[in-house]
Amino acid sequence: MDLRESITNQTNVSFTIANHLFSNASHSDMNIVFSPLLLQLVLSIIAAGSDGPVQQQLLSFLQSKSTDHLISFASQLVSVVLTDASPAGGPLLSFVDGVWIDKTLSLQPSFKQIVSTDFKANLSSVDFQNKAAEVTNEVNLWSEKETNGLIKELLPQGSIDGDTRLVFANALYFKGIWNDKFDVSLTKNNDFHLLNGNSVKVPFMTSEMDQFIREFNDFKVLGLPYKQGEDKRRFSMYIFLPNSKDGLSALVEKLASKSELLDRMLPYHQVEVGDFRIPRFKILFGLETSDVLKELGVVLPFSTGGLTKMVDSLEGQNLCVSNIFHKSFIEVNEKGTEAAAATAATILVGSTMRVPSPIDFVADHPFLFVIREDLTGTILFVGQVLNPLVD
Secondary structure (H helix, E strand, C coil), X not given: CCHXXXXXXXXXXXXXXXXXXXXXXXXXXXXXXXXHHHHHHHHHHHHHCCCHHHHHXXXXXXXXXXXXXXXXXXXXXXXXXXXXXXXXXXXXXXXXXXXXXXXXXXXXXXXXXXXXXXXXXXXEEECHHHHHHHHHHHHHHHHHHHCCCCCCCCCCCXXXXXXXXXXXXXXXXXXXXECCCCCHHHCEEEEEECCCCCEEEEEEEECCCCEEEEEECCEEEEEEEECCCCCCXXXXXXXXXXXXXXXXXXXXXXXXHCHHHHHHHCCCCEECEEEEEEECEEEEEEEECHHHHHHCCCCHHHXXXXXXXXXXXXXXXXXXXXXXXXXXXXXXXXXXXEEEEEEEEEEEECCECCCCCCEEEECCCCEEEEEXXXXXXXXXXXXXXXXXXXX
C-alpha cells in the first residue's frame, strides 16, 4: 500500500465532507468543527464487516482499492499517527476505539481480529434488548472520559433500543501548546466582520514574531506549529483566510476541488509580519451524519443488508447502519489548542505569488482551519469560524 496515496485520498475525502457540510443550508450560519479522520475510521470498520455493493460503495467513497488497503492504512494511523506525542515533548494525543455487541451475538473471528488488532478496539458484551438506556449511558460516559470531559452525550437518549445489535465508537483528544505562545497582555478587542454585514467585538491574539504565511491570489494561509516532540511527527494548525470578507464558501469549494494540491498551498518559510491578528475561539458542534453521507453517495449501508462479515449468526436477519453520531470540540487561545471528537455508529437488525515582506494576516472575517500531522499529512480536525463569540 502506498501511504502517500492513501493520505492524499484521506485529504480528498476530508475536504469533500467539509465542503458539503459547510455549504448545507442548515449549517450555513454556524461555527463548525469535526474530525473527518474519526468518521473515516468508523466507515472503515463498517467496510471491513461488509461485502458486495455495500462494501464497494464504502470503498469508493473512502477512495480505497480494497478492504485490505483500508485496514492496513487504518492500522498505520492508529498505531503511528494517533499515539500520544507528549512523552517525547509533543502534543498530548489520545485515541480509542470501542465496540459494544449484543450478548446474544459474537463477532466473526476474522472481523474480531481486525477490530481488536488493527483498530485496537475494546470489546464489550451488553444487553441492548433489555438495557438499552444503560448501554447508552455507558457509551456516553466512555466518550466523556476518553475526551477529558469535552464530549458529553455523544448518543442521544433513545438512539439505542431493543433492535440495536452493535455500536462502534471512537474518540480523539488533542492538546497542543503553540511553539511560540501568544502574549496574553497583547490580546485586544477588535471588530470581526460577520457574513450578514454586521460586526462584533472579539479578543484578537497578536505577535510581532515572524510567522509561517503564504499568499495567493484570493486567500492567505497561516501555519501555527505546536511544540514538537523528539519523534518525527509534526502537528500544526493552518488557517485559510479568504481575501474577501464573504469569500469562505468559495475558498472551501476550491480546496475541495484541489485538495490533492494541499501540500503546495502550505507555508514552509517564516516571513516578517505587519498587522497580525487571529481571534480566540471555542466551538462545540455535533450532528447525526447519515444524511450528509447519503447525499455524498453512501446510501447502501443505511438501507440494505450487506454487513455480513461482522457477527456469526442472525438467523436470516440483516444488519444495517441506523445512525452515525459525531461530536467535536475545539478551543484556541494564547497557549495553544484543546480539541476532541467522538463518533458512534449504531447498527440495527432489519497559482502561487511571491510573498511580500512584511505581510499582514488579519483573520477578522470568516475563515477555515485545519489541524494536521505534517509528516504524514493526516488531517485530524477541520472547521470554520463564522463568529468567534458563539460557542
